[in-house]
Amino acid sequence: MAATYQVKLIDKRELARETFGFYFEKPEGFHYKSGQTLRLTLLNPPETDEQGNTRIFTIASAPYEKNILTASRLRDTAFKRVLKSLPLNSKVEIRGPYGDFLLHQETAKPxxxxxxxxxxxxxxxxxxxxxxxxxxxxxxxxxxxxxxxxxxxxxxxxxxxxxxxxxxxxxxxxxxxxxxxxxxxxxxxxxxxxxxxxxxxxxxxxxxxxxxxxxxxxxxxxxxxxxxxxxxxxxxxx
Ligand SMILES: Cc1cc2nc3c(=O)[nH]c(=O)nc-3n(C[C@H](O)[C@H](O)[C@H](O)COP(=O)(O)OP(=O)(O)OC[C@H]3O[C@@H](n4cnc5c(N)ncnc54)[C@H](O)[C@@H]3O)c2cc1C
CATH class of the missing domain: 3.40.50.80 (Nucleotide-binding domain of ferredoxin-NADP reductase (FNR) module)
Structure with a gap:
């Protein structure tokens, strides 16, 4: 069931051109399946625009991994500028998990x-x-x-x-x-x-x-x- 958490940004890495990975601490009780998404909200961002402070991201980490990873193309929007320059240990709000884009059950089907x-x-x-x-x-x-x-x-x-x-x-x-x-x-x-x-x-x-x-x-x-x-x-x- 979806719930809201405030979590710390613990690392960010350039994964490809204009593409960054953001690692967040995984809060107690946040359980998700591969393929699910979360809503990420910037808290008190220094700038914003008409699209607001929240975006949906698929969770790129595997459920068994220690941290939550999201990855994004960093285009020149207020949300992405703030996310890119967010200092480590800053808090953001996440809400989730959402979605049913899950792997099928029958393992015999490719x-x-x-x-x-x-x-x-x-x-x-x-x-x-x-x-x-x-x-x-x-x-x-x-x-x-x-x-x-x-x-x-x-x-x-x-x-x-x-x-x-x-x-x-x-x-x-x-x-x-x-x-x-x-x-x-x-x-x-x-x-x-x-x-x-x-x-x-x-x-x-x-x-x-x-x-x-x-x-x-x-x-x-x-x-x-x-x-x-x-x-x-x-x-x-x-
Ligand atoms: C189910 C789901 C899962 C998603 N998972 C991911 C994910 O894992 N990773 C990820 O990065 N995104 C993901 N997204 C998309 C994400 O939610 C944002 O919509 C996306 O990152 C765009 O955000 P933005 O701040 O760059 O643009 P916004 O500010 O949201 O702009 C939206 C509109 O403006 C246009 N626009 C904005 N900037 C530019 C620009 N520089 N050049 C041209 N057009 C522009 C866009 O085309 C769009 O029409 C997902 C979306 C959904 C619905």
Missing amino acids: AVFLAGGIGITPFRSMLVQNLEEKLPYSFFLFYSNRKPEDAAFLEEFHLLKNQIKKFTFIPIMTTVDGHLNGDMIKKHLGDLTSAVYYVVGPPAMVSGMREVLQSLAVPSDQIKIEEFEGYSLKPAPH
Whole structure:
């Protein structure tokens, strides 16, 4: 059940270009599942704008990990400027957990993760949690970014490849490989219709993936979608 807590920021790290990870202490009683989200509210921020002081973030840490990790693209908005410059040990308010974007129960069905950019956050949680639980899923992660320097957790996924038995990691750099398409998925999956597909990213990426999966005749009840609304406009090209 969702509850409200004040928690300390204990670390922040640059994970990729314009992308930071924020580590918060995990309060007593805060239990969540991989794929769930929280609402993060800045307390007495030095600046604000019409979007207010609260944003939704997927929890990128695994439930068994000590701290809560959120990761975000730091665009030039009042909320993000304040978050980026927040001194360590400052308190923020979190409310959660929320959401039912959870891994399916039947471990015999492969889990196919399609992530665009910062949409990687729930999949980092699900995969790292599997190091602990060792459930016999087959995982496929298609992770699309413009360039390697834009891709948070890239090295960690390369390491996880060796630690999780049935984990296929397919990084896609759109400046070189083009956009993620049906042929790329077909190349790695034998039986396309037995898997459950998870799509996460900005609205444009999500609608593109919806079309790709439809063209592969994936039944709609085997597709789970989490849209990071708020990234509806394309960022400026680098
Ligand atoms: C279920 C869910 C889970 C989410 N999980 C995450 C997560 O794990 N990580 C994460 O980073 N975000 C996540 N989000 C999105 C997050 O809640 C914010 O909406 C997002 O980070 C944008 O916040 P902002 O402060 O950058 O923009 P806002 O100030 O909220 O601006 C919103 C509007 O302004 C436009 N805008 C703002 N700044 C710019 C700019 N510089 N250039 C162009 N357009 C701009 C946006 O496109 C949008 O239309 C999630 C959202 C949902 C609904």
